[in-house]
Amino acid sequence: MTIEEAQKKVDAWIKEHGVRYFNELTNMAILTEEVGELARVMSRKYGEQSFKEGENQDPAEEMADVLWVLICLANQTGVDLTEALEKSFEKKTKRDKDRHKNNVKLV
Numbered sequence: 252m253t254i255e256e257a258q259k260k261v262d263a264w265i266k267e268h269g270v271r272y273f274n275e276l277t278n279m280a281i282l283t284e285e286v287g288e289l290a291r292v293m294s295r296k297y298g299e300q301s302f303k304e305g306e307n308q309d310p311a312e313e314m315a316d317v318l319w320v321l322i323c324l325a326n327q328t329g330v331d332l333t334e335a336l337e338k339s340f341e342k343k344t345k346r347d348k349d350r351h352k353n354n355v356k357l358v
Contacts, residue, residue: 254333261322272327282320289313 292310295302325332
């Protein structure tokens, strides 16, 4: 699925099942919560912490939750994520095309 298709699919789901979007500030808080849940899984799976019994161990599930809420925010605020990502690639390429190659810490 493309990013555009994902934005349309989330919008259709919200309209059919979700009644309406939560307001932007609520969704921003939910996004922060979801990023925290992803951080917890990552710190336990790849860091020094251990999982508690019954705790979610799947980073894919948490990444999908982060993406879902980010798409909701984009839809609410009129952001075309495909266009925004393309602009981000352009910006990063212009700014960082040699920076990382010349970083001795990365060799």
